[in-house]
Amino acid sequence: MVAESIRVTGNVQGVGFRPTVWRLAGECGVTGRVRNDASGVLIEAWGDSSSLDQLVDRLREEPPPLAVISDIQRLPLPAHDPVPADFDIVDAADAHTTTGIASDAATCDDCLDDIADPASRRYRYPFTSCDNCGPRLTVARSAAARRDTANTESSSPCPECLGECNDPADRRYRTRPNACPACGPRLWLEDRQGEHRPVRGVDAIVDAAGRLRAGDIVAIKNPGGFYLACLAENAETVQRLRGCRPQSGLALSLMARDVSVVSRYVDLNLEAEACLRDRRAPVVVTPAKGRALPASIAPGQDTLGFMLPYSPLLHLLLESFDEPLVMTPAQQAGTARITTNVVARERLSAVADLFLMHDQDIVNGLDDSVIAYPGRQLLSRARGFVPEPIPLHTSFDRAPAVLAMGGEQQTSFCQLDGSTAVVSQPFGDSRDAGVADEYLDMLRLYPELHDFTPSIVAVDRDPDLLPSRVGREMARDRRVVEVQHHHAHIAACLAEHGAPIDQSPVLGVVLDGQGIGEDGTVWGGEFLLADFTRCQRLAHFQPVALPGGELAAREPWRNTWSHLDAAFGWSLASKRFGNTALMHQLASKPVSELAAMRRQRFNTPLASSAGRLFDAVAAACGVCFDHVTHEGQAARELETLAARALRRGSVEPYPVDVTAGLIPTLSWQATWRHLLDDLSCEVPVEQVAARFHIGVAVAVANMVAGLVEKHAVDTLVLTGDLFENHVLLDAVVNRLDTRASRVLVHENIPANDSALSLGQATIAAARAVHPTR
Numbered sequence: 073m074v075a076e077s078i079r080v081t082g083n084v085q086g087v088g089f090r091p092t093v094w095r096l097a098g099e100c101g102v103t104g105r106v107r108n109d110a111s112g113v114l115i116e117a118w119g120d121s122s123s124l125d126q127l128v129d130r131l132r133e134e135p136p137p138l139a140v141i142s143d144i145q146r147l148p149l150p151a152h153d154p155v156p157a158d159f160d161i162v163d164a165a166d167a168h169t170t171t172g173i174a175s176d177a178a179t180c181d182d183c184l185d186d187i188a189d190p191a192s193r194r195y196r197y198p199f200t201s202c203d204n205c206g207p208r209l210t211v212a213r214s215a216a217a218r219r220d221t222a223n224t225e226s227s228s229p230c231p232e233c234l235g236e237c238n239d240p241a242d243r244r245y246r247t248r249p250n251a252c253p254a255c256g257p258r259l260w261l262e263d264r265q266g267e268h269r270p271v272r273g274v275d276a277i278v279d280a281a282g283r284l285r286a287g288d289i290v291a292i293k294n295p296g297g298f299y300l301a302c303l304a305e306n307a308e309t310v311q312r313l314r315g316c317r318p319q320s321g322l323a324l325s326l327m328a329r330d331v332s333v334v335s336r337y338v339d340l341n342l343e344a345e346a347c348l349r350d351r352r353a354p355v356v357v358t359p360a361k362g363r364a365l366p367a368s369i370a371p372g373q374d375t376l377g378f379m380l381p382y383s384p385l386l387h388l389l390l391e392s393f394d395e396p397l398v399m400t401p402a403q404q405a406g407t408a409r410i411t412t413n414v415v416a417r418e419r420l421s422a423v424a425d426l427f428l429m430h431d432q433d434i435v436n437g438l439d440d441s442v443i444a445y446p447g448r449q450l451l452s453r454a455r456g457f458v459p460e461p462i463p464l465h466t467s468f469d470r471a472p473a474v475l476a477m478g479g480e481q482q483t484s485f486c487q488l489d490g491s492t493a494v495v496s497q498p499f500g501d502s503r504d505a506g507v508a509d510e511y512l513d514m515l516r517l518y519p520e521l522h523d524f525t526p527s528i529v530a531v532d533r534d535p536d537l538l539p540s541r542v543g544r545e546m547a548r549d550r551r552v553v554e555v556q557h558h559h560a561h562i563a564a565c566l567a568e569h570g571a572p573i574d575q576s577p578v579l580g581v582v583l584d585g586q587g588i589g590e591d592g593t594v595w596g597g598e599f600l601l602a603d604f605t606r607c608q609r610l611a612h613f614q615p616v617a618l619p620g621g622e623l624a625a626r627e628p629w630r631n632t633w634s635h636l637d638a639a640f641g642w643s644l645a646s647k648r649f650g651n652t653a654l655m656h657q658l659a660s661k662p663v664s665e666l667a668a669m670r671r672q673r674f675n676t677p678l679a680s681s682a683g684r685l686f687d688a689v690a691a692a693c694g695v696c697f698d699h700v701t702h703e704g705q706a707a708r709e710l711e712t713l714a715a716r717a718l719r720r721g722s723v724e725p726y727p728v729d730v731t732a733g734l735i736p737t738l739s740w741q742a743t744w745r746h747l748l749d750d751l752s753c754e755v756p757v758e759q760v761a762a763r764f765h766i767g768v769a770v771a772v773a774n775m776v777a778g779l780v781e782k783h784a785v786d787t788l789v790l791t792g793d794l795f796e797n798h799v800l801l802d803a804v805v806n807r808l809d810t811r812a813s814r815v816l817v818h819e820n821i822p823a824n825d826s827a828l829s830l831g832q833a834t835i836a837a838a839r840a841v842h843p844t845r
Contacts, residue, residue, distance in 0.1 A: 075104075075149035076124055078115035080131065082142035083460065087174045088203030088247075089113050090161045091240040092136050093127075097159040100127045107162040110523060118155050137204045137351065138174040140460060142492070161240050173208055173521050175460050176295055176438065178353040178382035180205035182243065187384050193232065196274045198385035199257045199432060201250075202243045205351070206383075207295045209459060211249065211435050212521060230255035249432070257432035259385070264421040277388045280428045284397065289313055291402060291416055291424035294383055296438035296455055297409040298402040298416050300424060301327075305395050307366035313398065314368050316423035321701035323370035325355050325440060326378045327399035329390040334378045336363045337396065344445040352456025353382035354441035369398065372695065372709035374716065379440060385428075401439055405702040406481075408499075408506025409437030436517065437510060438497055449796055450822050454497040459518065462493045462820070462830065467573040471837035475519075475526035475546070477539035478829035479557065479587070481703055482822075483511055485539070486829035487524045488837055493567065494522060498826035502538040512542070530555055530836035532828070534588040553836040557587025558598050559607035560831030561791040561823075566604065567834045568821045573841055577603045579610070579785045579812065581772060583800075584792030584825070585625065585683035585703060586618075594618065596681030596792075597738070599775060601783055604838030605845045610779050613685065614638070614731070614739035615678035619666040624684060627699050628706045631688035633663050634670075636748075639741040642667060649748045654692050682794050685740065686710060689764050692747065693757040704793055704824075710761050711797045717762035718799065726767035730775070738771050762799075769803030780810040788812040793824045 080089070085108050093106045093115055102119040117124055128144060135141055183202055186194040194200045201207065229237060233252055236244040244250050251257060261276045280290050284301060287309045292299045302309045304326055313324075328334045331345055339361040340348075348356050355377040360370075370376055378396065381387040390397065402410045402420055410416050411434040416427065442452040474488040483502040487494045496514055500507040519525065530553045531543040544552055555563075562580035582598045589595035590609065597613025616631075616638045618624040624631055632654070636645040642663065649655050670676045683704070690706035691697045693713065700706050717723060726746045731737040743764065750760050776788060788810065795801050795817065805815060821827045839845075 073118060073155065074121050074124065075116070075118045075151075075155070077147045077149050078117055078124075078128060079112065079145040079147075080115065080141060080143075081112040081145075083138075083140040083174050084113045085173075086208065087138040088136040088243065088245065089139050091203070091243075091245045092134070092139075093131065094159055094161050094240045096127055096130050096134070100124075100130065102127050103156045103159050105156065105160045105162045108164045116149060137180065138177055138208075140174075142461075142463070173212055173459060175352070175456050175458060176208050176210055177205045177351045177456065178380075179384055179387060180351075183384065184387065187388065193252050193254075196388060197251075197253050197256070198259055198274070198277065198383070198388055199249075199251050199430070200384045201247070203245065203247045204243060207249075209436055210295045210438050210455075211433070212517070213435050228255065257430045259428070259430045262427045262429055264417075264424060264427070274388065276428060277385065280426060281389055281392055283426050284393075288425040289423055290426045290428055291420045292385075292389070292399075292428045293413070293416065293430055293434070294385060295434065296440075297411050297434060298420065299399050300402045300420070301400075302398045303395065304365050304369060304398050307368070310366045310368050310398060313423060321371060321705050322405050323373055323375075323377055324398045324400040326365075326369070326376060326396045327381060327386065327390060328378055328396040329393055330380065333394065333396060334380075337365060338362070338376050338378060341446065343448065347443055347445070347448070348378065348380055350456075352441060353379055354443045354456060355379045357442060357444040357451070358446075365396075372705075373712050375444070377442065385430075389428075406501035406507070407504050408510045409439065411437045436514065444796075444798070447798060447802075448819070449798070450818065450820060451796060451824070452498060453495070453820075453822055453826065458497045459494050459521070462495060462568060463570070464488070464491045464493055464567055464834070465570050465572045466491050468834070468837055471573065471841050472527035473525060474528045474530055474553075474833045474836045474840075475524075475543070476530040476555075476829040476832035476836065477532070477543035478832070479532055479539065479560075479825045480534075480537045481585070482824055482826040483507065483539055484826045484829045485511070485515060485518070486833040487518060487522060487526070488833035489522070489524055493830055493833060494518065494524075495821070495827075495830050508538055511539070515542070515546075526550065528553055528836050528840060530829075530832040532557060532560075532588070532832070533590075551840075553832075553839060555832040555835045556590055556607060557828065558582040558584070558589070558595055558600060558792070559602055559835060560828045562600060562602045562607070562789050562831065563604055563834045564821055564827035564831035565789045565791045565816050565818055565823075567830055568819065569816050571604070573604055573834075573838045574845075575603050576787075577601050577606075577783070577785055578787040578789050578816075579776065579779055579783065580789040580791065581776060581804075582792040583682035583772075583794035586679050586681045589680075594677050594679035594681065596679055596683055597685065598680065599779055601779075601785070602789075604835055605842050609735060610783070611736040611738070611775055613680040613682055614737050615680045616684070617670050617676040618679050618681075618684065619669060619676050621675045621677060625687075625700075625703065628687040628691035628696050629658065629661055629698060630666065631684045632691040633658055633661070633666060634676075635685065635688040635740060636744060637667070637670070639744045645748075649752060652748065652752050653694075654748070654751055657697060682792070683707060686794065689747065689761070692751065693760055695757075704796075707794065707797065711765070711799050713758045713761035714765040714799045717756070717758040718765075723759060723762045723766055725770045726763045728767055728771035730771070736775065736778075738775065743767055765797075765799050766803055769800055769807055772804050773807035773809070776808060776812075777810045780812050786812055787814045787816065789816045791818060791823050791827075795823045
């Protein structure tokens with residue numbers, strides 16, 4: 073007989089870990105007790121050595137579905153402790169004991185069986201969940217009661233549900249909210265005037281399905297926020313939904329009953345299919361193939377984004393549909409999520425014909441995660457992923473705790489504590505008042521959920537960004553560390569690949585929209601020598617004026633004019649290419665005013681932005697010429713054109729000039745000359761887009777080859793928004809001929825600005841450990 077203290081750390085609270093230990097201990101013949109505490113789960117176990125080994129092995133092999141085990145440590149217990157006769161689950165001595173919270177998870181098979189079984193008291197009940205599935209972060213009000221939120225403000229569990237909560241053999245042991253039709257949330261339909269219709273419960277779902285088939289748009293309340301739903305094959309209804317949200321050009325998400333329905337519309341390989349079925353239930357973006365859907369679902373794109381139902385309500389709604397539904401977030405792009413019935417009525421009555429409502433609160437809004445195939449690129453890390461911790465190299469254990477505030481677009485924050493980083497969901501554009509409020513609310517909740525107190529606050533170098541201002545206010549007497557935007561991109565990619573805190577310098581290629589550089593100018597197309605503490609600019613894209621400042625990011629034609637002016641001078645460009653449709657379009661714009669602004673250096677900052685270059689070429693090709701509705705729209709549609717041409721065969725790349733000097737520069741005069749010649753000859757825009765993409769890729773790969781050799785680096789990092797572009801990423805990687813032994817791209821963190829907070833946190837931590845490096 074031996075006795076051990078077994079410490080389990082990770083996301084192991086609120087996921088059914090203690091009842092799993094209780095069950096496995098009984099099967100292994102082990103006695104003792106298990107409790108939660110401030111560090112995780114503590115097991116005090118008695119048995120022979122082989123039984124204890126078996127218990128630990130089975131914990132590693134058979135953890136609860138939502139648990140994430142970071143480590144298991146075993147120490148002998150003092151010999152004087154009495155040997156217990158049984159194995160018990162013990163309440164924690166401290167009520168405020170938490171090591172975090174699990175992410176929301178799709179409905180498990182057991183709960184699906186419950187709602188499908190006429191003999192079950194949860195038959196067709198749309199709020200069924202257990203410890204293996206259902207809402208987590210979206211219902212968490214505090215650390216003291218992470219899932220202990222009432223189903224409604226006044227309800228409490230019925231005797232049957234309470235009995236399940238108190239039975240360690242039941243998969244709903246200590247599960248809150250735990251509910252059934254007798255005690256749980258209520259569901260109903262109401263019209264756009266807010267009047268309840270005479271149907272409730274499951275009948276409300278049946279009636280909503282009928283109205284969807286009739287061509288109505290239905291607003292649906294679900295964990296994380298409201299959706300707008302309609303029949304995906306009904307072009308008139310889809311266009312009506314689009315017409316009510318004219319500023320949103322984002323692709324609409326789709327939901328289908330099962331994989332067999334999805335496969336009729338997209339090219340679904342085995343990896344993408346497995347991702348669809350995953351408990352995280354992300355939106356999976358794959359090439360469209362087969363049965364066609366209205367073009368307005370994904371304008372300018374050859375892909376579609378599908379997800380499967382992940383809540384009982386959605387399963388019940390979709391079960392009778394043999395075709396997909398549009399199931400897209402109800403809020404506008406970049407704005408705060410709609411999470412309350414009152415706000416839904418106010419904002420959606422102009423578009424929704426009907427509301428499928430209930431009285432269970434959405435405490436914390438959460439969007440869908442998005443993953444693109446082929447190649448598996450995580451484009452948005454939200455529902456199902458957050459707040460799941462990101463493991464860092466163990467060398468970060470030496471660093472103090474850091475709170476990093478993120479950037480302006482796709483704003484997130486990060487809590488770094490030792491070798492673990494918790495990155496929040498992206499909140500949208502922090503300039504939006506609702507997004508700012510949501511960001512601040514989560515900044516208050518997350519530290520409590522993870523018992524986190526930072527020693528350092530990391531912010532972007534730009535002091536005018538809301539996250540930077542908030543970070544300085546929160547810091548009070550704590551140290552504030554400023555981190556350059558593109559350095560943070562590189563550090564985020566290094567961190568997710570487990571780089572040590574003293575990582576040797578790497579070559580980072582950062583292609584994105586824009587961020588303030590080390591010299592105070594606007595950067596965005598950068599070749600940087602960087603580690604976790606330092607960053608040196610080695611080369612960059614040609615700086616070109618942004619006419620109108622921020623307006624240039626919203627109106628691509630401004631960038632086209634500016635690039636032509638930089639390449640040739642506007643007067644010469646007008647004479648040489650004046651007979652093209654592009655020049656006629658530009659001539660109708662106030663270009664003389666832009667020229668005057670540039671001469672006077674008024675609101676025309678120079679920027680090496682790769683994003684604005686792609687916007688300029690997109691507008692030249694007739695894509696999003698006047699305006700975009702969201703960051704990256706023009707570049708994404710330009711990528712689609714390029715992909716169409718490249719599927720037909722290879723193309724000759726446009727040339728790119730390299731200006732030699734202390735810091736080499738990629739400049740675009742030769743590119744524009746050939747591109748405009750092609751447009752003058754009416755070469756198809758798909759061919760133009762492809763030649764441009766391959767030209768940029770060749771130029772980047774050639775620059776990388778020279779810099780790797782000159783600076784003797786062995787690791788290359790590709791990061792930034794533009795590397796979410798499959799055509800560009802694949803073209804660069806396929807053309808690399810360098811001495812770098814490793815090429816790192818993002819896998820578990822997006823390449824976009826939602827990763828900035830992770831990079832900021834790791835840089836601040838490394839600088840604290842190596843202040844003079």
